[in-house]
Every structure is written in C-alpha cells, then in structure tokens.
Amino acid sequence: MDNMIHSKKILFSLTFALLSIPINCQNLNQSFRPGQIWPDNEGKHINAHGGGIIFFNDTYYWFGEYRPPRSEKDKSRYGVSCYSSRDLLNWRNEGLVLKVINDTASLLCPGCIIERPKVIFNKKTGKFVMWFHHELKGEGYKAALTGVAISDSITGPYRYIRSIRPNAGVWPLNFPEEYKKAIPNETVLKNGSDEWILAVRQGLILRRDFKGGQMARDMTVFVDKDGKAYHVHSSEENMTLHFSELTDDYLDFTGRYIRVLPGESNEAPAICYSKGKYFMFTSGTTGWKPNAARLAVSKKIFGEWKASGNPCRGTVDENKITFGSQSTQILPVENKKGEFIYMGDRWIPDNLADSRHIWLPVEWEKGLPVIKWYPSWNLSNLK
Numbered sequence: 510m511d512n513m514i515h516s517k518k519i520l521f522s523l524t525f526a527l528l529s530i531p532i533n534c535q536n537l538n539q540s541f542r543p544g545q546i547w548p549d550n551e552g553k554h555i556n557a558h559g560g561g562i563i564f565f566n567d568t569y570y571w572f573g574e575y576r577p578p579r580s581e582k583d584k585s586r587y588g589v590s591c592y593s594s595r596d597l598l599n600w601r602n603e604g605l606v607l608k609v610i611n612d613t614a615s616l617l618c619p620g621c622i623i624e625r626p627k628v629i630f631n632k633k634t635g636k637f638v639m640w641f642h643h644e645l646k647g648e649g650y651k652a653a654l655t656g657v658a659i660s661d662s663i664t665g666p667y668r669y670i671r672s673i674r675p676n677a678g679v680w681p682l683n684f685p686e687e688y689k690k691a692i693p694n695e696t697v698l699k700n701g702s703d704e705w706i707l708a709v710r711q712g713l714i715l716r717r718d719f720k721g722g723q724m725a726r727d728m729t730v731f732v733d734k735d736g737k738a739y740h741v742h743s744s745e746e747n748m749t750l751h752f753s754e755l756t757d758d759y760l761d762f763t764g765r766y767i768r769v770l771p772g773e774s775n776e777a778p779a780i781c782y783s784k785g786k787y788f789m790f791t792s793g794t795t796g797w798k799p800n801a802a803r804l805a806v807s808k809k810i811f812g813e814w815k816a817s818g819n820p821c822r823g824t825v826d827e828n829k830i831t832f833g834s835q836s837t838q839i840l841p842v843e844n845k846k847g848e849f850i851y852m853g854d855r856w857i858p859d860n861l862a863d864s865r866h867i868w869l870p871v872e873w874e875k876g877l878p879v880i881k882w883y884p885s886w887n888l889s890n891l892k
C-alpha cells in the first residue's frame with residue numbers, strides 16, 4: 510500500500526514537472542542582460558536588429574532586421590522579423606513578416622538591404638505601416654531609399670508598396686532663401702574639409718538632390734501625441750537629419766520637412782517625448798563601429814533641436830562607445846508611465862545575426878535622459 514502511495518506520488522510529481530516545463534521555458538529570462546545571448550521561446554538568440562517595438566492589445570511587438578545566421582543556406586530567407594512579448598523579457602518568434610520578393614524585377618529582390626524597420630499603427634485606417642531603410646541589390650549604400658509596406662494584421666504578412674527618396678522638389682521649412690542658390694566653386698571643395706562642411710550646412714547636398722529626392726539612410730518613425738507621424742532619417746550623405754511629416758494614412762510624405770543639426774553627421778536616430786520635451790538619441794557616423802552617443806532636445810518636433818552632450822554616464826572609455834552600442838529606439842514602458850528603455854545594437858559585422866542587444870534603463874538627470882551600464886537589471890529598476 511505504502512509502495513502504491515509512493516509510486517502515485519512519484520507519478521504526480523513527474524506529471525507536474527512535465528506539465529510545468531513549457532511554462533518555465535516561456536519565462537526563461539528573468540532579467541535584461543545587455544550584451545549576452547537573448548534566447549527567444551525556441552532558445553535562439555533574438556534575430557531582430559536595428560529594431561523597433563510597438564505596444565498593441567497588451568502585447569509588445571518587436572520588429573527588426575532578420576540577419577541570416579552563417580549556417581543558413583537559403584538566401585531568400587531575408588527581411589524583417591517579428592517577436593511578441595507581454596513582459597519585455599520573454600519573446601515569442603512570430604517569424605518573417607516582410608520577406609524579400611523572389612523576382613529580379615522587384616526592388617525588394619534577394620540581395621537588397623533592409624535595415625532599421627519600424628512599424629506604426631494608423632488609428633484612422635486600422636492598418637499597420639512599416640517603414641525601413643532600403644538599399645538596392647549590388648549597389649552598396651548608394652540608393653539611400655526608404656521603403657514602405659502595409660498589413661491588416663500586426664504580425665503580417667506585410668505587403669511591400671514602394672521605395673522612394675523623399676521630398677523631391679520641395680525645400681525644407683527651415684531653409685533660408687539665400688541657401689537656395691549654389692555657392693560659386695562649391696563642387697570643387699574637398700570632401701570633409703571645413704569649407705565643404707560649411708557648404709553642406711548651407712545646402713550643398715540638399716540642392717544636389719533637390720530634383721530627385723533627398724537621401725534616406727538610418728531612420729526611425731515617430732508618432733506624436735496628436736497622431737501625426739514623422740519619418741526621421743540621415744540625409745545629405747549622412748551629414749544632416751531630416752524630419753519629414755507623413756500623410757494621415759502614414760503611407761507617404763506630405764512635403765513638409767525640416768533639417769536638423771545640419772552638417773553634424775548624425776545617424777541611428779531614436780526619439781521619445783517626456784514632460785513637454787522631445788529627446789533624440791543619435792550616434793556619429795562610424796559604420797558598424799560604435800561611437801559616442803549624442804542627445805538633442807526640442808520643445809517641438811518641428812522646433813529648434815539643441816545638441817545636449819553625451820547621455821552616457823559610464824567610464825570615459827564606455828562613454829566613447831555608448832557601452833559598445835548604437836541607438837535604435839527609446840521605448841516607452843506601458844505600465845511605467847514616463848519611463849523608457851534605451852535599445853541599442855552591438856553590431857558584429859562578420860556575423861550580424863549574432864549582434865547583441867544592449868537594453869538599458871533610461872534615468873533622468875537634471876531633466877535630461879541618461880544611461881548607465883547594468884550587467885543585469887529588470888523593470889523594477891525603472892522608478
């Protein structure tokens with residue numbers, strides 16, 4: 510009898526243990542561990558780089574660059590991946606939601622580059638709109654286009670619409686009249702020289718691209734309190750940021766745009782709004798190599814953006830390279846009103862799939878957002 514009770518007990522414990530496995534698996538991650546492998550629900554490192562997150566129906570959705578792991582032979586498996594989570598720590602792989610199109614006539618054919626995808630929800634149309642930096646097959650980073658895709662469902666599939674260079678034939682709202690005409694000898698100035706940088710500030714590259722549309726490389730999309738959305742991107746050979754208003758359906762540019770920090774070489778823009786001010790994290794332009802982050806502040810989206818120093822609060826060496834990362838988004842945490850997470854990428858150029866996610870809590874110092882290094886932290890660190 511005793512034996513029977515004993516074996517029943519064992520059976521009960523075993524069943525219980527087996528039943529609890531999937532539950533435990535789904536909640537493997539107990540803290541953010543920047544720089545470490547971040548396993549998804551299948552135990553694989555989250556493959557969503559240069560990403561952006563939106564909160565919808567009590568769930569976070571993380572979109573990012575899917576970079577084929579070295580072992581992957583199928584080159585057509587490339588595009589934008591999506592993961593979902595309720596706690597920001599444990600993510601379920603929702604698969605590739607925008608894929609390259611197996612047709613050489615399509616701009617989105619295999620071999621093209623898709624970077625920094627961001628999805629926003631349009632309340633008026635009920636559609637999910639994805640914008641991404643798009644470069645054409647075999648052309649490196651020359652095309653400098655922005656692409657747009659649309660879906661009825663947040664987890665896709667997203668239908669590719671088109672890629673463009675924005676704002677063809679229109680001047681920025683904050684562009685002085687006297688800059689609209691070429692400066693004598695401007696085309697012979699040496700790239701990178703002080704004279705050339707001054708000429709760029711005064712519209713050298715903007716004028717060059719006026720007819721065909723402005724370059725759009727590193728980008729983000731920001732939805733303001735009033736529902737208006739802005740496409741923010743590195744333009745003018747990565748020398749100047751452009752903030753461009755999107756149409757009400759978020760699928761096109763209205764032609765209203767401003768230049769921000771002209772001639773100051775900013776990339777990787779990431780914007781948040783808090784207590785009456787807009788804050789923007791950017792990086793300098795050193796390709797995959799990390800450099801010192803920069804913060805800029807403005808009272809209005811289309812206002813005067815003022816450079817406000819390096820937001821990193823680490824050692825001198827850590828601050829020089831933003832803790833080994835480059836910004837991609839400043840994520841508002843839903844149940845912690847007014848609190849944000851800095852999301853960055855630690856790129857591994859020869860194995861991009863393995864690039865690490867650097868997430869750090871945003872802290873505040875004299876009204877400005879700053880970041881410090883924590884090897885392990887969780888949402889209770891956000892006050």
Ligand code: GAL
Nearest residue numbers: 559624727776777795796797
């Ligand atoms: C970085 C940029 C990345 C990627 C890389 C390519 O500056 O932020 O998104 O484009 O250059 O070298």
